[in-house]
Structures are given as C-alpha cells and as structure tokens.
Amino acid sequence: MLATDLSAEYIIVGTGPGGSTLARELARNGKSVLLFEHGADHRGRACYGTYLGPLIYCDRASLLFTREGLNIVRPMMLGGATSMYCGCAARPPDWMRDKYGIDLTPEVDATIEELRIAPLPESLAGEASTQLATAARNLGYDWQPTMKFMNPARSPQFRCGAACMLGCRCGAKWNAAEFADEAVSHGATLHTRARVEQVLFDGDRCVGVMGNMEGRPFRARANTVILAAGGIGTPRILQKSGLTDAGIGMTMDTTIMVYGFRNARGIGKEPPMTWYWENLEDGYMLSTLMDPWLLFPLIMTLKGLRYPFYWPKWRNMLGIMIKLKDEISGGVFLNGAISKPFSENEVRRTARAIELCTRILTQAGANPDHIFTTPQRGTHPSGTVRIGTMLDENLQTQKEGLYVCDASVFPEALCRPTVLTIIAFAKRLAKHLLGR
Numbered sequence: 001m002l003a004t005d006l007s008a009e010y011i012i013v014g015t016g017p018g019g020s021t022l023a024r025e026l027a028r029n030g031k032s033v034l035l036f037e038h039g040a041d042h043r044g045r046a047c048y049g050t051y052l053g054p055l056i057y058c059d060r061a062s063l064l065f066t067r068e069g070l071n072i073v074r075p076m077m078l079g080g081a082t083s084m085y086c087g088c089a090a091r092p093p094d095w096m097r098d099k100y101g102i103d104l105t106p107e108v109d110a111t112i113e114e115l116r117i118a119p120l121p122e123s124l125a126g127e128a129s130t131q132l133a134t135a136a137r138n139l140g141y142d143w144q145p146t147m148k149f150m151n152p153a154r155s156p157q158f159r160c161g162a163a164c165m166l167g168c169r170c171g172a173k174w175n176a177a178e179f180a181d182e183a184v185s186h187g188a189t190l191h192t193r194a195r196v197e198q199v200l201f202d203g204d205r206c207v208g209v210m211g212n213m214e215g216r217p218f219r220a221r222a223n224t225v226i227l228a229a230g231g232i233g234t235p236r237i238l239q240k241s242g243l244t245d246a247g248i249g250m251t252m253d254t255t256i257m258v259y260g261f262r263n264a265r266g267i268g269k270e271p272p273m274t275w276y277w278e279n280l281e282d283g284y285m286l287s288t289l290m291d292p293w294l295l296f297p298l299i300m301t302l303k304g305l306r307y308p309f310y311w312p313k314w315r316n317m318l319g320i321m322i323k324l325k326d327e328i329s330g331g332v333f334l335n336g337a338i339s340k341p342f343s344e345n346e347v348r349r350t351a352r353a354i355e356l357c358t359r360i361l362t363q364a365g366a367n368p369d370h371i372f373t374t375p376q377r378g379t380h381p382s383g384t385v386r387i388g389t390m391l392d393e394n395l396q397t398q399k400e401g402l403y404v405c406d407a408s409v410f411p412e413a414l415c416r417p418t419v420l421t422i423i424a425f426a427k428r429l430a431k432h433l434l435g436r
C-alpha cells in the first residue's frame with residue numbers, strides 16, 4: 001500500500017502515555033486506529049538503557065536547551081518519555097477537580113488497579129533513601145513512600161537504580177509502549193519513524209494529517225485526529241497547521257537537585273524517587289534522586305569546572321530533587337526555539353526549597369560544607385495547549401474532530417509526576433469519543 005493511501009476512523013500522533021493509552025482504548029473497542037510515532041522502537045536494542053541510549057533517542061542527543069539555558073530531556077521513541085521516566089505515580093492535584101471541574105478519579109483508580117501501582121516494598125525502597133526520608137521526618141516533614149509504576153514481580157532480576165532513567169533494562173517498569181503493543185494486537189496500525197508535520201482541514205473540520213515517514217512524504221485521512229506528541233511536539237504541529245496560539249506559554253515543573261556526601265553508602269544504586277514530600281503552600285515537591293554515574297560529571301560541568309571533581313564521591317552521595325510549580329511563561333515557537341524564563345518569585349521559592357534540602361541532607365549525615373546544586377533542567381514540558389485556553393473540557397480544539405491528549409493540556413504546572421494524570425485523561429477522552 002502506498003503511504004498516501006492511509007486512512008482510519010482515528011489518527012493518533014505520538015506514543016507516550018497519552019497516545020498509547022488512547023490507541024489501546026479505541027482499538028480494543030473495535031475502532032480503526034492509525035498511530036504515528038516520530039521515533040523508533042528501541043526496546044531490546046543493545047543501546048537501550050545504556051549511556052549511549054539518550055544520545056540516540058533524545059531530541060538533539062539530550063542537548064536541547066531553552067533560550068535561557070535550561071536543559072530539557074525529551075525522549076523521542078516508542079513509549080515517549082515513559083522510556084526514561086523514574087516510574088513514579090501521583091494522583092492528579094485536587095485543583096484539577098476543584099478549579100477546573102475535571103474529576104479523573106474513576107480513570108485514576110482503574111489505572112492504579114490495572115497496573116498494580118503501589119509503593120515498592122520497604123526492602124526495595126533503598127536503605128540510604130529511607131535514611132534520607134527519616135532525617136526529613138525527624139525535622140518534622142512527613143515524607144511518604146512514592147507510588148510506583150515499578151513492579152518487582154514483572155522482573156526476575158529487579159535492579160532499579162539511578163541508571164534506569166536511561167531506559168529500563170530489567171523490565172520492572174511499565175512503559176507506555178506496552179499499551180501501543182496492545183493497541184496493535186487489537187488491530188491498530190503503528191507507524192514508527194513517522195513524523196507528523198501538519199493537520200489537514202476542510203473548512204473548520206479536520207480531515208487528516210500529513211508528514212514524513214522513513215524519508216518519504218505521506219498523507220493520512222481520518223475524521224478524528226488526536227495529537228499526543230507531548231508538550232513540545234503538539235504545539236509545533238498545531239502552529240504549522242495555522243493554530244498560532246499553540247505554544248504561547250508553557251510549564252515545566254522545573255527541576256534542580258541538591259547533593260551532599262557522607263561516609264556511608266549513597267542513593268545512586270537505589271531505585272529513584274522512592275520517597276517524596278510536597279509543600280503545597282510554597283509550590284514544590286521534594287524526592288530522593290541522583291543522576292546516573294556517568295551523567296553526573298557531564299551535567300555538573302555545565303555548572304562549573306570544579307563540580308565534576310565530586311565525581312569520585314558519587315557512591316557516597318545523597319540527593320534530593322526539587323520540582324517547582326513554575327508559572328506559565330515563555331513558550332514553544334515556530335522557529336524551533338523554546339523559552340522558559342524564571343520569575344523573581346520562582347527564584348525565591350527555589351532558594352527556600354534548597355535551604356530545606358540542605359537541612360535535611362545535613363541531618364542525614366552529609367558534610368554541610370560540601371552541599372551543592374545541579375543546573376536547573378526541565379523534564380515535564382507541558383501546558384502549551386491548555387484546557388480553558390485552547391481546549392474545551394473534552395480536550396477538543398476549536399476545529400471539529402481535532403483533539404489533544406498529552407502533557408500539553410495541563411492548565412497549570414502539575415508539580416508532581418504526570419503520567420498517571422495523562423493516562424487518566426486519555427481514558428476519559430476515549431470514553432467521550434466512544435460515546436459520541
């Protein structure tokens with residue numbers, strides 16, 4: 001079949017948690033689905049989950065920066081960013097229901113049950129990570145075990161550590177690619193290495209997409225198109241399709257890590273983010289986390305030439321990740337640029353969070369004279385096609401039949417793990433589409 005002959009009832013663009021979940025829900029309800037993914041399926045390849053991997057499967061070989069110098073990690077492959085995530089789960093924030101009237105409880109509960117999302121057993125939560133959480137508790141901060149998409153029963157050899165952010169090699173972590181597989185087993189057609197450029201319209205109605213597949217242009221027809229290309233990919237497609245408000249303003253849950261070391265084992269070989277604490281008033285989340293061994297000196301070089309010299313201490317390091325609820329600012333632009341300026345208020349809140357991390361690390365035995373932070377980075381590009389701004393509550397754009405279902409839709413920064421919320425949005429959208 002010629003690539004130009006493609007057609008289906010539904011076209012879905014992107015195979016992260018949004019696209020894969022939706023494809024699976026629609027396909028198993030008998031709908032014909034075309035699923036396009038820009039990247040390849042890297043699971044099972046020699047590079048997957050190694051230090052080489054992110055050079056191959058992340059946008060710009062992991063060297064994607066905003067104008068202001070914030071590094072964005074943007075995996076582009078089957079499964080989207082769940083191929084490199086920490087496997088943490090969090091329920092949507094209460095404000096999603098209270099402020100925007102979107103109650104995802106049924107979809108969240110169903111997902112937790114189906115994927116057996118739960119904290120890791122205490123024996124696997126990591127000794128040093130647990131000591132860090134205990135130190136925080138001793139200071140009066142009630143750290144909690146993080147719910148995980150990581151299930152030791154899925155893996156004969158559970159060995160999650162910081163390096164599983166490069167890609168899960170032991171199989172314990174759920175990946176959205178599994179839902180894409182299921183969609184295919186129910187009849188959906190998946191095209192990898194297929195980049196969608198633009199949505200096609202007939203008046204105010206969408207009628208398909210066009211793009212490039214394996215180096216050849218293609219067109220595909222459908223009366224319903226769902227963009228799930230992520231917080232950066234989706235606004236770019238919309239802009240090229242003439243919806244120029246897309247990408248104006250974005251959120252990132254900007255992240256910074258605070259490190260210290262002590263004369264005992266650190267957390268680098270332990271599963272990431274097994275404990276967390278949220279400061280809802282000041283708008284940040286803290287969690288136990290270290291960068292993988294070989295990435296540590298590379299990332300710290302961006303901060304200053306003296307920092308990579310801490311590398312020999314990596315095995316003794318404790319780390320706390322700060323995720324800040326950032327404001328809607330900057331955006332994703334048609335010329336390829338991304339901007340995420342930082343306000344005075346955000347700078348002040350980050351400083352307060354760093355101060356608290358320093359106290360916790362010291363309480364856990366870290367040397368107070370050598371506590372330092374990483375450069376800031378962004379791992380949750382989102383809020384670029386927001387509900388209430390460009391989308392109605394059913395995630396439909398102003399164009400009939402054109403929907404968005406990924407991290408772009410968040411009306412404000414989630415400031416917590418995003419994947420469970422995105423899956424719930426996709427399940428809710430599937431119900432809406434199937435019920436039409």
Ligand SMILES: Cc1cc2nc3c(=O)[nH]c(=O)nc-3n(C[C@H](O)[C@H](O)[C@H](O)COP(=O)(O)OP(=O)(O)OC[C@H]3O[C@@H](n4cnc5c(N)ncnc54)[C@H](O)[C@@H]3O)c2cc1C
Nearest residue numbers: 014016038080081086087088196230233406407417418419
């Ligand atoms: C290192 C790291 C750790 C993280 N840890 C966690 C965690 O523990 N828990 C959590 O909940 N979240 C975590 N996240 C965030 C989470 O993984 C993402 O927010 C989430 O995957 C976003 O889902 P999405 O569906 O919006 O898009 P993505 O997962 O980004 O998927 C979008 C897909 O669309 C494809 N695409 C893009 N453009 C096009 C195009 N033009 N045509 C076709 N396909 C296209 C991309 O290749 C990609 O596969 C982490 C992220 C990173 C990077």
